[in-house]
Every structure is written in C-alpha cells, then in structure tokens.
Amino acid sequence: MVEIVPGEADSYCARYLKQSGGIVITGDSDLLVHDLSSVGAVCFFKDIESTQNGTLSSLIYTPTAIAERLALPKSHGLKALAFEILRDRHGTFAKLLAQAISLKTVKANEAEYKDFCKGYATPPLELEVGNPSYNAERSKFVDALQHLDPRLSEYILQISAVDELAARVVSGSNVPRVFLPFLIDCPIRTSAWEMSTSVRQLAYGLVNLILPEPQQISSVFEHRKQNNNAGAREWKLPKVSEVLEACKTLVSHWDGLIRRLPKLAERDSWIALAVYQEVDWSSSHVKPVLSNLVLQRVNKTEGKPKVYTWDIVHCLAQLHGSYYSLRMLKQIMGFVISHNLSDHFLESLSTLHKRLEQVPMIDECSELSDVLSVMKKIELSGILDVSYGILSIQEKKSSKPSPESTKKTRKRRKQNPTARQLSNQKPPSNPFELLEAE
Numbered sequence: 001m002v003e004i005v006p007g008e009a010d011s012y013c014a015r016y017l018k019q020s021g022g023i024v025i026t027g028d029s030d031l032l033v034h035d036l037s038s039v040g041a042v043c044f045f046k047d048i049e050s051t052q053n054g055t056l057s058s059l060i061y062t063p064t065a066i067a068e069r070l071a072l073p074k075s076h077g078l079k080a081l082a083f084e085i086l087r088d089r090h091g092t093f094a095k096l097l098a099q100a101i102s103l104k105t106v107k108a109n110e111a112e113y114k115d116f117c118k119g120y121a122t123p124p125l126e127l128e129v130g131n132p133s134y135n136a137e138r139s140k141f142v143d144a145l146q147h148l149d150p151r152l153s154e155y156i157l158q159i160s161a162v163d164e165l166a167a168r169v170v171s172g173s174n175v176p177r178v179f180l181p182f183l184i185d186c187p188i189r190t191s192a193w194e195m196s197t198s199v200r201q202l203a204y205g206l207v208n209l210i211l212p213e214p215q216q217i218s219s220v221f222e223h224r225k226q227n228n229n230a231g232a233r234e235w236k237l238p239k240v241s242e243v244l245e246a247c248k249t250l251v252s253h254w255d256g257l258i259r260r261l262p263k264l265a266e267r268d269s270w271i272a273l274a275v276y277q278e279v280d281w282s283s284s285h286v287k288p289v290l291s292n293l294v295l296q297r298v299n300k301t302e303g304k305p306k307v308y309t310w311d312i313v314h315c316l317a318q319l320h321g322s323y324y325s326l327r328m329l330k331q332i333m334g335f336v337i338s339h340n341l342s343d344h345f346l347e348s349l350s351t352l353h354k355r356l357e358q359v360p361m362i363d364e365c366s367e368l369s370d371v372l373s374v375m376k377k378i379e380l381s382g383i384l385d386v387s388y389g390i391l392s393i394q395e396k397k398s399s400k401p402s403p404e405s406t407k408k409t410r411k412r413r414k415q416n417p418t419a420r421q422l423s424n425q426k427p428p429s430n431p432f433e434l435l436e437a438e
Helices: 009-020 029-033 063-069 078-087 093-102 104-108 110-118 132-145 150-157 160-166 194-210 240-260 266-284 290-299 310-337 343-357 371-381 383-390 403-415 419-423 431-435
Strands: 022-026 040-044 177-179 219-226 229-236
Touching (some): 009 022, 009 029, 009 040, 040 063, 063 078, 078 093, 093 104, 150 177, 194 229, 194 240, 240 266, 240 343, 266 310, 266 371, 290 310, 290 371, 310 343, 310 371, 371 383
Parallel strands (some): 177 219
C-alpha cells in the first residue's frame, strides 16, 4: 500500500510514530532528528541481516533513548547534536557532543537553529478543527494525489497555486522539474522518450486549466537519464486554448487509427498510437522508422532470437516511453478533472479521457515485456501501413537489399582497413559506436 503525501515522507512518518508508535525502516539517518517521542524507533536497511533460520534481524534506534544516554537537553534532543555536526563537519564527536550538551552553538546562532528545526517540523493534519471549508478542499486535494505516480505528484506540488493546498512553501526555480524513469535504450540513438514528447507536453500543460492566469506555467524542465548522463531539457507548454485543441487533435488521430484497424483490439489501440507517433517523428527528422526495421528483422528470424539487437531493445524502450507518457496524461487529466472544471473544459477533455481509460494497467499489459508479441500485433493489424497512409509517407519496407546497395557494401568492405590496421588506430570518440552492429 502506498500513500502519496504533499512533502518529504520523513516528516509524515515521524508524525505517525509520534502518535501511534512503531518502527520505520529507512536509509536516511535524518529521521532520527525528528520528534518520534518515546514510542517511535528507526531501523536502517543496511543493518538488516538474514539469520540461519531464515528470519530477519536488525539493530533498532530509539532517538529519545539515544539522547538520554548522551545526556542531551530534553528540550533539544538530537537536534542540538545534528546542528553541531551541520556547522562543523570536521569536528570530533567528543567536541561536538560537549557543545551540544551546553547548547553553545545553538545559543550563539538562534535564528539559524530555528531555520534548521523547520525542516524537522511535524506537518499539519489534513483535517484541522475549526476550518471546515478549507479542510474539505485540502482533503480532496490530498485524496487526488493518491492516484498519481510519485513523479507526477512531485510535478504537481512544485506549482505555487496548487502548493497552497499542500500547506508547503516552494523553493528554488519557478519552472517545475519532472524526473522521468530510466529507460533501457540504445546509447547511440536518440532517447526513446523523444517520440512521445508531445503527449507529455500536453500532460504538463493540462495543469494550467485549474490555475489563475497569472500563475500558469509556460515551460517545464524534463530530466531523463541516458549513458549515465542525466540531462535536463526545457519544453515550452501549450497555452490553455492550445491545450484544448491538442486534445481534439490527439483524439482525431487516435480515432482515425481505430477506424482503419478493425483487426486490432481496442485495448491495444495505444500501440497503434505509439507507432504512429514514431513514424511521424522519424519522418519529420528524416530518419528510418525503427519499428519497420525491427519488424523486418524479426520476420527473418525463426522462433525467439537468442540475442536481442540494440534495435530491438530500443524499439521496446520507445514503446515503454509512449506507454508511460499516456499514463502521465491519463493521471494528470484525472487530477485536473477532479478540480471543478467548467463545462467548456470538461466537454473538451471528456472524449480523450474516455480513450485514456481504455489504456490497460501495467500489470495487464504484457506488451511491455514481450517485444515479439507486440511486433506480431503490429504486423497482423497493419499498423505500419495505416500510419504511413495517414501521414502520406512512402518508405521502402523490403528487407532484401537491392543489387546496387550490395555492390556499395562490397566496395566499402574493400576500402575498409583490416582488423590489424584498426588495432593501430585511435579509438572512436564515442565508445558506443562499437555496439552499433550488436
């Protein structure tokens, strides 16, 4: 069971321990600094060990007992010691403990200590007595968060107007940041997230429908990891009028694919949309359609291949990216619809929302782990041909090389240096180029 909270999980865990007692398993020692009262304790993942009889054992830390053993003032507890460590990371433990007991540094830096303690304050209850209207609205907001993936709730909570309901203070840049999951894609190809960017831009822009015009966001920094590099890219978001038009356009493309693909089950229509977006993106960037290349390669292989090429791996990653992008759109749209939208907005979103409701849940979507199964569906239903037709794109699909290309290949082989000559050359600047043929 997972609960999404509008803030750092530590403070909410601490509040629960203080009220109900128990143990929190964590990897963050900061939890020891929170007020857990005498009934709260902490266990660290690194301390958990398996015993010979198959059970698990671990050390358990009770902050109040530790503070008492160290003779720290009850009024400050471990916060005083943590503050000493923060200000002097190279001081000896004996020195820092003595200063914490006497509250030397705390008294000399009272304002700084108060700011330090704010990070360990107990968050307010979602329902507070004496403010029924605010409580009802905030309770609705917190409930809506439970239906979002953690990455999406982080995005929502960075927006100042929404943040007022969360009773938090936004710090840092005014441009929200989204951290996408890691995809296993080919290191020398364009990121597998690229093909479904427009879907995510629409998802991010939907939030503007519930924001006052002065607080609407115009861009988002999107972080994604590839080749151990976690770069950020800023995407401009559609305006409110453009959001509604984009929703209609997406529905139009989706419905057009469904009408032309009678052999494809409606629950698999998201696959058709993913392939259509890839064909569209590849055409606009003058690149071959990877799904087409993989389909040809799979058709030439009898049975399940023993080794998956980078093309096959990347093709599956693109599918993952498209699926998760639609999942993001579905969740944010559900969140936005729950915030008393006007009839005009609801009417524009309702058709697309119904389409998104047909996208299967992760545990019902076998295609996310079986690229051969999805390629078979693409072939039998004719998704590629339909996508080419809608976009009026002509691309050669034959897997047999032409006589001219064969001659060129032979010529290149003659011109290429031998393996012995290659060993004496400087290695390529991009080491992943060596994997291209694999």
